[in-house]
Amino acid sequence: MKKKITLSILISEILNLISAPLAHAASLSDVYLPGKALGGSGATIGGFVTPLIQNLALLMTGLTFIILLLSGFKYITSHGNPKGTQQAKDMLTYSLVGLVLSIAAYWITKLAFVAAGLDFLF
Numbered sequence: 514m515k516k517k518i519t520l521s522i523l524i525s526e527i528l529n530l531i532s533a534p535l536a537h538a539a540s541l542s543d544v545y546l547p548g549k550a551l552g553g554s555g556a557t558i559g560g561f562v563t564p565l566i567q568n569l570a571l572l573m574t575g576l577t578f579i580i581l582l583l584s585g586f587k588y589i590t591s592h593g594n595p596k597g598t599q600q601a602k603d604m605l606t607y608s609l610v611g612l613v614l615s616i617a618a619y620w621i622t623k624l625a626f627v628a629a630g631l632d633f634l635f
Contacts, residue, residue: 566622573615580608 591597
């Protein structure tokens with residue numbers, strides 16, 4: 514058992530000695546494009562998160578529009594039934610509140626990215 518531990522420590526130290534010059538050789542431009550020095554794509558967190566957030570905002574807007582249409586249809590087809598009319602009004606209110614919250618979340622996220630100094634692609 515002691516030989517296995519010694520061997521694993523020896524291998525890890527050899528790997529550390531090999532990787533130290535590689536890390537030191539990175540230029541300043543490679544620091545801003547992670548993974549680029551090793552042949553990666555240079556993708557950043559902002560490049561990944563921004564399309565995700567934008568697509569979620571688009572999805573929320575589409576869902577809100579569909580729910581608005583459904584609540585209008587429900588309101589028209591309730592024929593003065595107080596319970597159906599109230600359900601349609603509640604659907605309308607909840608969908609608009611959801612739209613406002615999703616827009617607020619989008620702008621808060623955008624401001625957080627700007628405050629953190631990360632790139633938020635518009």
